[in-house]
Amino acid sequence: MKSLRFILSLFILLMMVGCTGEDRATDFIDNVAAPSELSIAVIATQDNSGLVTLTPAGVGATEFKLNLGEGSEEVITLAPGESFDNVYEEGSYTLTLTGIGINGLTTEYTQQLVVSFQAPQNLMVSIENDTGISKQVNVTANADFAMSYTVDFGDGTDPVISNIGETINYLYAEAGTYTITVTAVGAAIETTVYTEEFVVTEILQPLTAAPTPPERSPEDVISIYSNAYTPITVNELPTPWSNTGFEEIQVDGDDIIKYFDLAFTGIVTDYGNPTDLTAMEFVHFDYWTADATTLSFKIVNTAVDPVQEDIESAGDIVQGEWVSVEIPLDDFNMDRSQVTQLLFDTLGNISTIYIDNLYFYKTPETNTSNFDDGLLQNGDFESGSVAWLIGVDDNNLAPVTTDGDNSYYSVDVASAGNAFDVNISQKTVIVQGNTYTLSFEAWSDVDRSIVVGIGLSGPPWSAAVVSQAISTTPTTYSVTLTASDFGAPDARVIFDMGAETGQVNIDNVSLFEGNGNLLSNGTFESGSTPWIVGVDDNSPAPVVSDGSNMYYSVDVAVAGNAFDVNVSQKLEIIADETYILTFDAWSEGDRSIIAGIGLSGPPFSASVEEVNITSTRTTYMVTLTATGFGAPDARVLFDSGAQTGLVNIDNVSLSRL
Known part of the structure; x- marks a missing residue:
């Protein structure tokens, strides 16, 4: 991990060296944190010579200053990844390391170094199975007169080295009994060795409850199995024809399904009253497994002839932790109006899988927050975890x-x-x-x-x-x-x-x-305010609603001057600054409109661009410069009067570069 940190730090440094010119913004450097997690790896040559190799490391450091602790003010300058060899006499030394970041911020760290030509004594070793990570073993060693220690984990891999007193975390490929050998090393020729037969354990079931689903209105969810929601009628769980073992367990008070020796398993809701999923948008479930490599989910409609069904993958399987899966129901190419069966299938990989929170849901039809998240989705989290991930894993939704x-x-x-x-x-x-x-x-x-x-x-x-x-x-x-x-x-x-x-x-x-949306109510979800016709503050723009969305709409019956039909919003425009105007627009056919920025009074100077729109709702972006004009009550403008036809505009954003 420390080598990865070094590569990233070096990459940032090289990136900044190569960035020249005003078009390469470097302001973010001023906000980069000072280096952290500083350490010094020490390795002694085991020949009673006192030769010690010192290698500094730290997150975010582009340079290190190392004082060797010998009473001198002299410091050694090292780049990330560099080491320094020094010969010490027997004794105790305080090493001082200063990490320097890309923006000049520094962090200081001290570390004790004991150089002795005696063999390490009083070796104390702790070897433990990790309580949360399957097949991970954590080893810590302490000893007098030792600088470092190595661990041979007994599985044929190379020994791992660490400073004395620090912990080594090691992940085995397989559980079992291994001979673990710990060797304490100092400056002396002699070493001290500890050996233990250790049983590496595998965590075979979840130790914590599955993630708690967000609160949802009853009309927005159809629950099959979850403590969070009231389930619909389920007649068979599992079905008699399922090829699996079945057990219900509790973890932290949460009910969970355990499928063992699972090949495939079915759930029947109600043959006499099929479930209509057409209004739902996603299927959600959480799984935990220690051995599965594949998992798919199938939806079946047995109420039609012939029977319709489709199956979708749960994605790349992650073992040893809860994983949240969300699959868009539009991915299932079938009639979802009369669903009666749901199946989990391992596609031949017989395994044990724990399942919780199996439900279907849709995003709320109304959202009164009118929050404008710009380029993002669900920025106010009112639709739960939708679009938000832990890391970059599309199957691991954020809490x-x-x-x-x-x-x-x-x-x-x-x-x-x-x-x-x-x-x-x-x-x-x-x-x-x-x-x-x-x-x-x-x-x-x-x-x-x-x-x-x-x-x-x-x-x-x-x-x-x-x-x-x-x-x-x-x-x-x-x-x-x-x-x-x-x-x-x-x-x-x-x-x-x-x-x-x-x-x-x-x-x-x-x-x-750009520098942010300078407009108010760019989504029109608050109605007309502050959008006006022309420059008349008392003439609100026409806004319509299609049920779940509001937008500006006008039907141009007679062609004339482009500015004869207009919608504007007044705001400050700074002279000679450049702006980006982004908006959605559509019509009932192909036509053009004029979009831009300008003054709201004489001489009505403006920077505009003609935009061709179609019957398909499309997002457009134009770059505009306020050359020679600006005012605190200037405006964003859309002129539509030059051609006949419907014009709809939504999601308007103006930002300054």
């Missing part, structure tokens, strides 16, 4: 908490580690070279910081991030980020929280291109 009528992301970080160890992400399109504004509300139960930004969802993991301090008071934060050297259709918004302990709550996340 969402509901408090009264508000839902938000919430996690309690119990132990500090890497910032990315605790993460929430949402994948979205990020265009290389573009600037974005990320806004969010956050709070904690302590004063702490989190890392926020945008970046790739795969190697080389390039990102633009900042460290944001948060407090116990819910506060809205906004950061500006530039994708200087990366971009992808499946990039992501990033929140990393694992570096410090304490609860983190996040809500109302939005991402806009």
Whole structure:
């Protein structure tokens, strides 16, 4: 892991060296946290010479200053990955390491070094199975006169070395009994060895309950098996023709299905009263397995002739932890109006699988928050975990908490580690070279910081991030980020929280291109306000609703001047600044409109662009520069009067580059 950290730090440094010119924003560097997790690996030559190799490491450090602890003020300068050899006399030394970050911030760390030509004594070794990770063994060794220790885990792999007193975590491929040999090493020729026959155990069932589903209105969910919702009638669970063992267990008070020796298993709801899933959008279930490699879910409609069915994969299987699966019901190519059977199938991989929270759901039809999340989905978490992931795994949904009528992301970080160890992400399109504004509300139960930004969802993991301090008071934060050297259709918004302990709550996340959405009510969900016809503050723009969505709509009956039919919103436009105007538009046929920015009074100077729209709702983006004009009561404008036909406009965003 430390070698990976070094590669990432070096990548950032090289990226910044190669970025020149005003188009390469480097402001985010000022917000990069100081180096952390500093350490010095010490390895002595076992020949009574006192020769010791020192290798510093630290997260976010681009350079190290090392004082050898011999009473001199001299320091050694090392790059990440470099080592330094020094000959010590017998004695005790205090090493001082300073890690320097890319922005000049520093962190100091001290470490004791004992050099002795005596063989290590009083070797104390702790070997334990990890309580949460299957087949992982944790080894810690302490000894007098020792600098480091090696562990031969007895499985044919190379020994692992660590500083004395530190813990080595090792994951075995298979459970079983192994001869573990621990060797304490100092500067002496002699070493001290400890050997133990140790039984490596495998965790074969979940030790914690499955994730708790978010609160949902009864009309938005059809539950088959979950303590969170009231289930519908289920006549057979499992069916007599299932090829599996079946047991119900409880973990932390939560009821869970255990399928063992599972090949396939069926569930019958009610043949006499089939289940109509046409209004639902997703099927959700949580699984835990120690041995499965495949899992699929099938939906069957036996009420039609011939019978209709379709099966979809649960994705790449992750073993040893709860995994949340959500499959869009549109992926099932069949009639879902009279579903009677549901099946889990391992496709020949006989295994044990634990299942919980099997239900179908849809996003609420009404959302009174009118929250504008820009380029994101479900930024206010009112649709639960939809679109929000842990890390980059599409099958691992983020935990969402509901408090009264508000839902938000919430996690309690119990132990500090890497910032990315605790993460929430949402994948979205990020265009290389573009600037974005990320806004969010956050709070904690302590004063702490989190890392926020945008970046790739795969190697080389390039990102633009900042460290944001948060407090116990819910506060809205906004950061500006530039994708200087990366971009992808499946990039992501990033929140990393694992570096410090304490609860983190996040809500109302939005991402806009440029410096943020300067408009109000760009979604029209609050009606006409503050959209007007022309420049008359007393003439509200026409807004319509199709049930779940509101938008501007006008039907041009007679062609004339483009500005004869207009919708505008007044706001400040700064002279000679460049803006990005983004909006959805559609018509009943092919026609054009004029979109732009300009003054709301004489001489009516403007920067506009003609946009061709069609009957397909499409998102358009135009870049506009306010050359030679600007005013505190300027406006965004859409002129539609030059051609006949319907014009619909929605989701309008204006941001300044």
